Amino acid sequence: MGAIAIAEPNRAVIDERAHIIEGLAAILPGENLITDARELVPYETDGFTAYSRVPMAVVLPETTEEVSRILAFCNEQGVAVVPRGAGTSLCGGAIPNEDCIVLGVAKMSRVLDVDYANRTARVEAGITNIAISQHVGENGFFYAPDPSSQLACTIAGNIAMNSGGAHCLKYGVTTNNLLGVKLVLVDGTVVEIGGEHLDASGYDLLALVCGSEGQLGVVTEATVRILPMAEGARPVLFGFGSSAAAGACVADIIAAGIVPVAMEFMDKPAIEITESFAHAGYPLDAEAMLIIEVEGSDEEMDAALARIVEIARRHDVQTVKESKSATETAQIWKGRKSAFGATGKIADYICMDGTIPTGRLHEVLPRIGEICRGYGLRVANVFHAGDGNLHPLILYNVNDPEDAMRAEMAGNDILTLCVEVGGCLTGEHGVGIEKRDLMHHQFTAADMDQQLRVRAVFDRKGILNPGKVFPLDAKIAAESELQAA
Amino acid sequence: MTLLLPESEAEAAAMVGGASAPLRLEGGGTRAALGRAIQTAGTLSSRKLTGVTLYEPAEMVIGARAGTPLAEIEAVLADKNQTLAFEPMDHRPLFASEGEPTIGAIAAANVSGPRRVFAGAARDSLIGIRFVNGRGQIIKNGGRVMKNVTGLDLVKLHAGAMGTLGLLTEVIFKVSPRPPATATLIYHDLDDARANALMCAAMGTPFEITGAAHLPAGIGDERARTLLRLEGFPEQLDYRSGRLRDLFDAYGTPERLDGDPAAALWREVRDVRALVEPFDHAVWRLSVPPRLGAGLTERLRGTLDCRVLYDWSGGLVWLGLAEDDDAGAATIRAAVHDTGGHGTLVRGSAELRGRIPVFPPEPAAIAKLTAGIKASHDPKGLFNPGLIHPGA
Numbered sequence: 003m004g005a006i007a008i009a010e011p012n013r014a015v016i017d018e019r020a021h022i023i024e025g026l027a028a029i030l031p032g033e034n035l036i037t038d039a040r041e042l043v044p045y046e047t048d049g050f051t052a053y054s055r056v057p058m059a060v061v062l063p064e065t066t067e068e069v070s071r072i073l074a075f076c077n078e079q080g081v082a083v084v085p086r087g088a089g090t091s092l093c094g095g096a097i098p099n100e101d102c103i104v105l106g107v108a109k110m111s112r113v114l115d116v117d118y119a120n121r122t123a124r125v126e127a128g129i130t131n132i133a134i135s136q137h138v139g140e141n142g143f144f145y146a147p148d149p150s151s152q153l154a155c156t157i158a159g160n161i162a163m164n165s166g167g168a169h170c171l172k173y174g175v176t177t178n179n180l181l182g183v184k185l186v187l188v189d190g191t192v193v194e195i196g197g198e199h200l201d202a203s204g205y206d207l208l209a210l211v212c213g214s215e216g217q218l219g220v221v222t223e224a225t226v227r228i229l230p231m232a233e234g235a236r237p238v239l240f241g242f243g244s245s246a247a248a249g250a251c252v253a254d255i256i257a258a259g260i261v262p263v264a265m266e267f268m269d270k271p272a273i274e275i276t277e278s279f280a281h282a283g284y285p286l287d288a289e290a291m292l293i294i295e296v297e298g299s300d301e302e303m304d305a306a307l308a309r310i311v312e313i314a315r316r317h318d319v320q321t322v323k324e325s326k327s328a329t330e331t332a333q334i335w336k337g338r339k340s341a342f343g344a345t346g347k348i349a350d351y352i353c354m355d356g357t358i359p360t361g362r363l364h365e366v367l368p369r370i371g372e373i374c375r376g377y378g379l380r381v382a383n384v385f386h387a388g389d390g391n392l393h394p395l396i397l398y399n400v401n402d403p404e405d406a407m408r409a410e411m412a413g414n415d416i417l418t419l420c421v422e423v424g425g426c427l428t429g430e431h432g433v434g435i436e437k438r439d440l441m442h443h444q445f446t447a448a449d450m451d452q453q454l455r456v457r458a459v460f461d462r463k464g465i466l467n468p469g470k471v472f473p474l475d476a477k478i479a480a481e482s483e484l485q486a487a
Numbered sequence: 488m489t490l491l492l493p494e495s496e497a498e499a500a501a502m503v504g505g506a507s508a509p510l511r512l513e514g515g516g517t518r519a520a521l522g523r524a525i526q527t528a529g530t531l532s533s534r535k536l537t538g539v540t541l542y543e544p545a546e547m548v549i550g551a552r553a554g555t556p557l558a559e560i561e562a563v564l565a566d567k568n569q570t571l572a573f574e575p576m577d578h579r580p581l582f583a584s585e586g587e588p589t590i591g592a593i594a595a596a597n598v599s600g601p602r603r604v605f606a607g608a609a610r611d612s613l614i615g616i617r618f619v620n621g622r623g624q625i626i627k628n629g630g631r632v633m634k635n636v637t638g639l640d641l642v643k644l645h646a647g648a649m650g651t652l653g654l655l656t657e658v659i660f661k662v663s664p665r666p667p668a669t670a671t672l673i674y675h676d677l678d679d680a681r682a683n684a685l686m687c688a689a690m691g692t693p694f695e696i697t698g699a700a701h702l703p704a705g706i707g708d709e710r711a712r713t714l715l716r717l718e719g720f721p722e723q724l725d726y727r728s729g730r731l732r733d734l735f736d737a738y739g740t741p742e743r744l745d746g747d748p749a750a751a752l753w754r755e756v757r758d759v760r761a762l763v764e765p766f767d768h769a770v771w772r773l774s775v776p777p778r779l780g781a782g783l784t785e786r787l788r789g790t791l792d793c794r795v796l797y798d799w800s801g802g803l804v805w806l807g808l809a810e811d812d813d814a815g816a817a818t819i820r821a822a823v824h825d826t827g828g829h830g831t832l833v834r835g836s837a838e839l840r841g842r843i844p845v846f847p848p849e850p851a852a853i854a855k856l857t858a859g860i861k862a863s864h865d866p867k868g869l870f871n872p873g874l875i876h877p878g879a
């Protein structure tokens with residue numbers, strides 16, 4: 003499907019494929035270099051499956067040293083490199099082109115060191131998000147940012163996308179939980195940024211790398227904050243007669259000085275889809291539903307939930323389900339956590355990821371409905387209510403190219419709307435190729451120029467993950483000035 | 488010496504566009520003594536760019552022009568029972584400076600305080616900026632929503648860049664509810680190593696310590712004090728302090744301090760009051776892995792006559808010592824380097840700050856990136872040249 007252009011591959015580079023593979027073979031053992039046409043297929047796309055291109059080769063290095071030599075070689079040869087973790091990106095951040103090689107870090111997945119007194123863990127970048135929490139779990143610790151894809155996605159991908167999760171209202175997103183990285187620059191130079199201490203010295207390069215979508219360097223190791231688990235966690239589920247009431251309830255909870263760990267919102271279509279899939283006991287008569295989770299000791303949770311329920315009653319809550327046990331907790335979360343999977347069962351969908359100021363929710367939700375109806379499409383809304391990060395799931399039929407095109411157009415309209423009301427194009431999934439051409443809605447030419455100049459400091463030739471984030475025709479203004487500098 | 492006082496962002500941009508000689512960037516000037524001693528022909532001040540531009544308590548977000556006094560921001564937030572989570576330090580006591588700290592400078596210098604160990608630094612709360620770059624262009628990055636990964640994060644890059652990359656004209660922070668109550672447990676007479684161990688162990692409990700500091704004997708009191716702060720609803724504090732007391736009874740029985748006296752004590756920690764005098768002494772700020780704080784100072788005390796104060800569970804070590812020779816720079820930097828952390832000379836005479844590196848020197852590959860980023864924002868080297876490193 004789709005209207006998103008993928009850059010014309012450079013034929014001259016493709017013609018050199020044999021020579022390039024030969025160079026890579028000198029760096030890596032054979033089993034870590036994939037060149038066979040069939041074996042390349044799994045790397046042709048990521049979670050944004052509507053677009054795909056088969057790369058020239060895939061390398062799966064096992065050490066930073068190998069990554070360094072691969073980058074030095076590719077940089078010298080002018081071959082573009084697409085870094086890859088688990089390939090779960092929803093914005094096409096890890097989709098290659100035919101003149102690229104894919105550099106996957108999945109084979110670098112060890113925990114290197116855990117220091118509970120410092121509350122830090124040092125890991126190789128290809129480790130899955132969940133594996134960190136599993137590793138430190140027996141000691142009562144966990145790694146906080148928890149994208150729904152956490153079983154599969156890697157910390158490398160999380161860093162590149164600055165990923166979030168359901169619990170980031172309290173614990174922050176990746177950038178707030180990252181203390182250091184080992185980064186291989188495009189020319190193969192290895193740098194250490196940050197470490198087990200709290201603050202950067204000099205420019206905060208760590209913050210710059212986090213969310214840079216693989217365009218500033220390849221991350222091979224990370225030092226992350228681990229946190230002690232709360233004594234307990236318990237959700238309450240609310241059903242409301244309108245999304246405006248649910249939104250007002252969220253605002254009042256925050257105004258009362260309560261910041262729950264999570265506040266998840268689902269609209270009627272989302273409730274129906276997940277309920278028929280997960281049988282989580284969701285209120286089918288509700289127009290909007292909230293799952294609010296608090297943490298602490300039993301008494302603390304009782305007190306916090308009592309405060310929250312009292313606020314909800316002021317907003318005419320229709321259904322209140324307080325979890326009384328671990329089973330009930332799992333039940334309440336089951337629907338929300340399977341929202342994407344459940345949606346996938348009934349139709350193909352694209353998952354949008356804009357953020358809006360939460361105060362605009364009551365006007366944005368109906369407009370999202372109108373936009374989708376205007377294209378003859380259905381939409382279900384799931385979102386992080388505390389921070390305004392929306393995930394409209396637009397349903398369509400992947401086998402109908404026109405339907406697919408309409409879904410993409412509806413998505414663009416929704417994201418433009420998010421920007422128009424003071425929000426942004428992407429809250430946690432990244433820009434990738436998906437939102438690349440919408441960047442000018444959020445940024446002026448000068449804003450983007452400034453970002454491109456910073457990117458050029460790291461990668462002058464655009465070897466790393468080209469064709470992502472910035473519109474294909476985006477160029478640094480006054481290029482000559484840059485060369486002189 | 489010219490003083491440029493733009494009254495609007497557009498005017499600021501025009502002034503920068505027309506500037507031909509380097510400028511010192513300034514807010515309230517209360518932190519003018521931070522960084523290497525630099526000379527410029529002119530100063531560009533944000534002082535007249537004032538006013539809260541956005542405040543949505545229910546969205547936990549506040550925006551203000553860079554020159555807005557911090558006091559005004561705090562008052563506006565207090566009115567709705569909210570606060571800046573990172574508890575910014577006030578540098579006035581340390582520098583004996585006057586004037587009003589501005590919100591823009593808090594962002595530019597990434598100024599945090601004790602709660603940083605729990606809630607993150609100023610950079611973690613900063614979600615949007617507008618600035619004028621060295622080309623005189625007005626640039627925005629980030630925004631008013633707390634979940635935003637659109638494009639490169641220049642917001643946090645500017646936090647701590649000390650105005651070397653641009654004049655911040657507007658900043659947007661995420662804010663937090665003001666804790667309804669606080670309780671501080673004070674353990675007495677622990678040596679530094681035991682205090683460090685207690686703080687790190689306490690931070691590893693689920694009881695959400697929002698401040699962990701150690702004031703050795705002779706720092707503000709004859710007896711050593713180790714402070715653990717809890718914040719929350721009153722009944723919660725009783726429960727949590729009880730649990731901590733039980734868990735750590737091997738460290739003695741803590742005294743509990745609440746209310747204003749406790750707040751005053753944390754302000755003393757935040758502003759490093761104990762090292763203000765003697766005023767001619769140098770003050771270093773060492774950022775190290777928390778576990779290694781006490782070991783580091785033990786090593787330093789072998790050769791240096793210094794007074795110390797620990798915050799951030801041992802991860803922030805303040806050091807005061809006489810300004811002889813290099814004020815301990817070589818010894819301190821070598822020892823800090825071994826921990827993996829870094830040290831900054833926060834207070835020192837202009838002469839000293841001209842002679843020794845104030846910020847830790849960078850490895851060649853990082854220095855190259857630093858220089859590149861500086862040039863990407865400020866190709867002519869107009870803003871605070873040499874404030875962080877010679878040339879940056």
Ligand SMILES: Cc1cc2nc3c(=O)[nH]c(=O)nc-3n(C[C@H](O)[C@H](O)[C@H](O)COP(=O)(O)OP(=O)(O)OC[C@H]3O[C@@H](n4cnc5c(N)ncnc54)[C@H](O)[C@@H]3O)c2cc1C
Pocket residue numbers: 048049084085086087088089090091092094095096107127148149150151154155156157158159160161162163164165166167168215216217219220221222342430431432467
């Ligand atoms: C079902 C589902 C649910 C999801 N839920 C969430 C959610 O709740 N929150 C959320 O934030 N996201 C979510 N995502 C999106 C996705 O999982 C995240 O973006 C994740 O961080 C990607 O990790 P990955 O390992 O799969 O990276 P990939 O998809 O392989 O790559 C992502 C980006 O990282 C770059 N990259 C990869 N490795 C490196 C490296 N070593 N160095 C530099 N750059 C690198 C790639 O070039 C690419 O740009 C979801 C995705 C799916 C499919």
